[in-house]
Amino acid sequence: MKSPDQTEARTTEMTMARLCTDVARMIGESPEEIADDDNLVDHGLDSMRMLDLVSRWNDDGVAVPFSDFIERPTLRDWWELVQRHQGRDPEVS
């Protein structure tokens, strides 16, 4: 389930929407085509592209280590990770 809340202010905080969009762009698909629990590897995401993604998110202040991300590559898991690192409740808003 996505929450593309368009009215949310643009901050350096990661949102689920941005997560989806970044991932989708990296694998060349549209965000609608990726379900929350899809294994992103099946969508063609490989470690090189992931490194790219993660480096950018790290640069933007999302301090999740790469090794955590690669353990379970689904949108849902990643969102949980990000939330945890931003000090929020992992429950999706």
Add this chain to the structure above:
Amino acid sequence: MSRGGQQRRPLSEAQSGLWYAQRLAPDNAAFNTAHALWIEGDLDVDAFVRAADMAASEVDALALRMVEGEDGPLQWVDPAWRPRLELIDLSLDADPAETARACMFDERSKPVDPTRDRLACQRLFVLGEARFVWYLRVHHLATDGYGMALFGERVAERYCVDKDPGISQGRAVSDTGRALGSFGAVLDEDAAYRDGDRRQRDAAYWREALAGAPAASGLEAVAAVPASGDCHRWVQPLDRKLREGLLALSQTLRQSWPDVLTALTADYCRRHVGAPESVVGVPWMGRLGSASARVPAMVMNVLPLRVRESESFATFIEQTAIALMKGRRHGRYRGEQIRRDLGLVGGQRRLHGPLINVQPFYRPLRLSDTLETRLEILSTGPVDDVTLGFRGDASQVLELEIEANPAIYTAAQVEAHATRLATYLQAAIDTHARGGTLADVALATPEEAQRYVFDVNATAHPVPDATLVSLFEATMTAHPEATALTTPGRTLSYAELEQRTRALAQQLRERGVGRESIVAVALPRSLELVIALVAIQRAGGAYLPLDSAQPDERLARILASARLACVLTDDDDLHRFADWPTLVPTDWRQQPEKAPLASSPRPQDAAYVIYTSGSTGEPKGVVVEHRAIVNRLEWMREQFDIGRDDRILQKTPATFDVSVWEFFLPLLAGATLVVAPPQAHRDPRALVSLIREYRVTTLHFVPSMLAAFLSTPASHGLELDRVFVSGEALSAELRDRFHTVIDGELFNLYGPTEAAVDVSWWAASRDDRSRSVPIGFPVWNTRLYVLDERMRPLPPGVAGDLYLGGVQLARGYLGRPTLTAERFIGDPYVPGGRLYRSGDVARWRKDGALEFLGRSDDQVKLRGLRIELGEIESALLAAPDVIRAEVMLRQDLPGEPRLVGYVQLDPAQIIPGSDTLRGETRDEAASERARQLRGRLTSHLATQVPDYMVPAAFVVLETWPLTANGKLDRRSLPAPTRELGDGMAPRTETEREMATLFARVLGAERAPGVDADFFNLGGDSLTAVHLVLAIQQRWQRDIGLGAVFSSPTVAALAALIDTPTMATDDGLGPWIRLTPDETGEAPLFAIHPAGGIAWNYRELARAVGRPAFGLQSPALDPGQALPASIDELACDYVERIGALCPRGPVHLLGWSVGGIIAQAIAVRLRELGRKVGLVALLDAYPAECWRNEPEPDPVAALRALLAIAGHDPERHPELDTRDKVVAFLRRGDSTLGNLPAPALDGVVRAVTDTNRLIRHHRHAPYDGTLLHLRAALDHVERPDLKAGLWQLHATRVEALELPLMHAEMTGRDAAARIAPLLVERLQRIDVSIGEMA
């Protein structure tokens, strides 16, 4: 596997590969990965120790123990094995950092035995108040680099948490961070993959992806060598301009920058190979979505990546990125398995060339805000060839890190690659920005271009503005009394030569010979020949030598294309030149007129015209001017200090341009020319006589003739000042052999006829250790370029086309302006200069010497003679019925190159019904037809081309093998043995019958050709006995087993039968030859085991493939006295070795008892100052092990024979008398069973006698290495029998274990396992002995 669980599990696929690699090379420490973290600041040591220990307790892999199980190796976790952090205080040391370094180096350089040693070790060195270094070493079986990093981060995390509980890397967690994951889960995942469908799909993907891939090659075109020891490491940061350019390029191409970087680097690698396609390796982490994401473990895999050049920059990057992506999807499939699937196992054939490793992250390990840390990678595992690594995020930093196998690359080469690669990457980025393609990027850096175009060619040297004529006329005037020419029975002084040649020159001038006239010469080698050549030049003309052995038609074509003024020939050949003005020696004027010669040639006039083979069938005449050849001869005279005291031998036919310096150099130097009689150059013994009689100082050989010369005993110990070789590649072995036989200097020269004989030279001296003898440095006023297909210079080590420039270039081809313009082009680097496109492929060495690598076209050299295959193909096509023809130079038997012609016949012309000649079998009809065709083709060719161009064998084809590009696949053309091969069919009745016997004994359907080798056809010692018996039955002649071993062909054995008297070689003599190989390598001597016979080593010797002899016991001969001790026996064997191999290093091998004797022989050889290489002991144990064994009685000795014959005596307790044992052996049809009674007695004697001697023997220590191969499946009752027992008797023991029983160790299967192990070591030892010499 639960934490703390002891359950034994098999290794993962990734681990298995490493396991076997380590077991095969137990001394290799390269499998230890290690890093050092240098820490500055107020480290809380206790907290760090706690952190390191706790982190270690989370990682099962670090505590692994392993054991070899029945079905393979097993592993389990032993908590006691966990690597606790050792604290080492060096703060009171004089130089703590240095001591720490040395300690770390020693620790990681110790090879680990996974069945015995801990896989991991960690130490904290205290260097001072605020300086530390944390050392971590883990065997690759336990982890890869990612795992090392995980562990390091976990230690850091625990340290942080320990210091600041409640805050962990910015997270608000209250625990100790997140523990690392379960190793058991990683193994589960691996097992699931191994048994799943996914693996099949992955296997299929790789099979398809790599179908037709080229063979792998590194950056230096050297054969692969296994990795061992520390590699060369070079790190350099890439500058900001490059980083920004790379990021921008990636953005434009819409690819990730790591993939772009990988692709560009892969192209750099491909350019070194010089092929349109090559294969590199890329690592696959294997952690994404895997149970191993947070587990230190060995998961990493290396995948092959095919790189193909492309017209478009963007397409190339895109295709490479796609290949990377697809490969990653199937990345779990092990690279080692891919290699097996492709059949690349065995030898050193690799799956991929260089490894390209882009690691796009850069996160320094952070311990705390107050500590500075620097990570130093000490070792990342074995580097087979070279790893081109990049580490960093590109936006802030990107470091190039090259690791290279020091056996292949020198440190200087590594540094050169770093510079070259960085330059290449920048150039690629710039080129793309300009809209160019990758092919537009030059491979050499600008500095390299400068060096290898200009610096190495700074050969300007003053040469007199003269002609041959002015130079030799000066000599004639200066030294009239000196001997100019001599030949058996005749001598001419310079004064006489001057007169004779002036007389003839005047005669020629009267016939219209002047400048630019061409006079053909068809005279046998004699003083007249020399006079003719000199006279023609003095008359102003150029000479054209003709080979009277050529067919008329070819001769006619040559004569027609040259506008001849005259032909100088003798009475014998006069009739062949009926259409031309001729002048025979009997008509030559002897006395000159008083008047001096009117005109002499000018430097730019032609001096000679020599014809060479033409690719389209038309031979071409090379015109060389005086100034060109003067440069060559003056250089030679001064470079080698040729003077009046020299005597130069003229032996090379005048049609070969080497003869030019033989003829004229003496005349320029005032030396004496010794003219050999006409056929002497073919007879080495005649040459030796000439050399001795005339005290020749200087002569020339083509390498294959030199080899024959050195093989002639008469040549041994000859003293010569200089020997020049050219015309063929000079091998290092031949160079070395030369220096053991001849006392003199050896020089290797290179050059085509089109460049005045030779353009480069190399001193192939006694001290020269080059494995590939270079063609060397350019001569005076000469330029040599190695260029790519766009005429750009190539860096050293990269093969390219060789272009020649300078004053020695020929004017061109006579009457062939188009051809001349094609081959003689403008020099892009020297305005107004010319270059000759040699068609040779070469490469530069760093020292500025050139290495010759071969041809880029269809020209070949056979015994130094230049042959354009096209000329022969044209001639074949002119034969009736031939609709397609190809010719190849093949070397199916080592050392025997020959021309093979492939023809396709017009189907309409094949005689119908010829298949069913009445009364003959189909095979015989086919053979007969083949013989007739061969005869026809040979006769036809003999009228078209010289004899040396007629193929030795022909093959008829109906279809032609093609490559993927649709071109003829020459490598797939079949060897001629099965077709119209040379010597195929039996020629005599004896041969016919012998061939049938071979077929019967071997169970083959068709009788083999007369040159087929019995053992190559599948025979072994056992079937050899059958053959001997069969021969005995048919001809009542016992030729002996030894005869079959030493000359195992139909022809040879039939010849033996037909020879009226010959001694029987029963194979029981003091030595036997185990292989017919004459490779020139140091020979292997195999010492007999208990039974005294060495036949059992045959399989192993043939598998090893170098010259090998078996030494057999004197006890086999009842007439011989027995030696009193092993040492005495060893001395006797050493004498035999000395007779068989008087000089040079030898290698030794012994199974069982043979090993004990081999060690004693090695000791004795060393005492005598001989070099000993490999000493291999096959499951042999020192004498003291046997001292307490009971002495065998004769029956026990015979039962030992059972073991020798490959039977287990324990299984036959009923065989307790001699008769029973012998009957059993005879029934079982073993080799031993068929021995005649006296021989069997000899064997028994050998067993008992040797046994006695062994028990009394005391080993002297051997100052060298013993290689021990243990029969690991045996010795249940004597587990004390181990390699280590030899440590008392040798400086070093290298121990290998093989899954074999003792009795099998010389069998066929064992030979297949053991031979590669020996070959690798033999080659390595040969090289290192060579380097030490």
